[in-house]
Amino acid sequence: MDAADFVTGFSRAIERKVIDVAIAATSADTSRGSMPIDPIVVHDSVHATLRMFLAPAAPTGWTATRQQQIDGRVVVNERLDRFQIGNGWLKLPVAGFFELDDAGLIPQWPSYCDTGSCARPLAALA
Amino acid sequence: MDAADFVTGFSRAIERKVIDVAIAATSADTSRGSMPIDPIVVHDSVHATLRMFLAPAAPTGWTATRQQQIDGRVVVNERLDRFQIGNGWLKLPVAGFFELDDAGLIPQWPSYCDTGSCARPLAALA
Numbered sequence: 001m002d003a004a005d006f007v008t009g010f011s012r013a014i015e016r017k018v019i020d021v022a023i024a025a026t027s028a029d030t031s032r033g034s035m036p037i038d039p040i041v042v043h044d045s046v047h048a049t050l051r052m053f054l055a056p057a058a059p060t061g062w063t064a065t066r067q068q069q070i071d072g073r074v075v076v077n078e079r080l081d082r083f084q085i086g087n088g089w090l091k092l093p094v095a096g097f098f099e100l101d102d103a104g105l106i107p108q109w110p111s112y113c114d115t116g117s118c119a120r121p122l123a124a125l126a
Numbered sequence: 127m128d129a130a131d132f133v134t135g136f137s138r139a140i141e142r143k144v145i146d147v148a149i150a151a152t153s154a155d156t157s158r159g160s161m162p163i164d165p166i167v168v169h170d171s172v173h174a175t176l177r178m179f180l181a182p183a184a185p186t187g188w189t190a191t192r193q194q195q196i197d198g199r200v201v202v203n204e205r206l207d208r209f210q211i212g213n214g215w216l217k218l219p220v221a222g223f224f225e226l227d228d229a230g231l232i233p234q235w236p237s238y239c240d241t242g243s244c245a246r247p248l249a250a251l252a
Contacts (some may be wrong), residue, residue: 078238110204117242
């Protein structure tokens with residue numbers, strides 16, 4: 001499986017909330033580095049965050065409008081992430097960089113998104 | 127010149143505030159699509175924004191930590207943009223996608239950055 005397909009599989013696991021599959025794709029030194037949020041450097045914390053993020057009450061959509069492998073093991077995508085909150089959906093444009101390690105797992109995925117522009121719709125939905 | 131070199135040249139023109147060179151790199155239907163900000167679709171507005179952005183009083187640094195050509199004419203980079211405000215510098219992590227047109231010019235560069243996390247340092251500097 002090539003790196004882009006691997007990231008697509010990871011994204012589909014996130015969307016479908018298949019937690020074990022998503023976690024299996026991450027490596028032991030996984031750090032989830034969202035730019036607005038400090039990187040999470042401990043593996044257990046990443047898993048706890050994934051489990052919280054993928055809670056059954058919060059359907060999720062990760063729609064990649066562009067995704068391509070660059071630099072050997074790095075996959076970049078532009079996405080519109082959607083999170084169901086209450087009866088509405090928060091839509092968040094994201095640029096993600098997935099850097100696979102030697103084992104083909106995901107140790108980190110720095111993500112660029114704007115917390116400023118989603119604060120108002122988030123408050124309206126909450 | 128390949129697309130990545132072209133984007134590097136554009137970035138250096140932005141940094142060095144060589145306005146005519148930066149503007150010459152953009153095409154007639156340029157739209158500056160920063161995700162937190164609505165795209166600017168009129169060429170004159172892009173030029174006005176570039177001129178304002180590149181004003182002599184505001185030294186700028188665009189440091190790409192990663193930059194690569196993808197998808198033929200698309201160049202993606204991860205950057206740490208720095209803007210001098212008063213006596214301090216605002217540092218803003220950005221992911222940028224530069225899509226060159228048939229003429230090899232830049233019609234748009236959607237940029238992903240976080241206005242939320244820079245609001246406080248911006249207020250402290252202003």
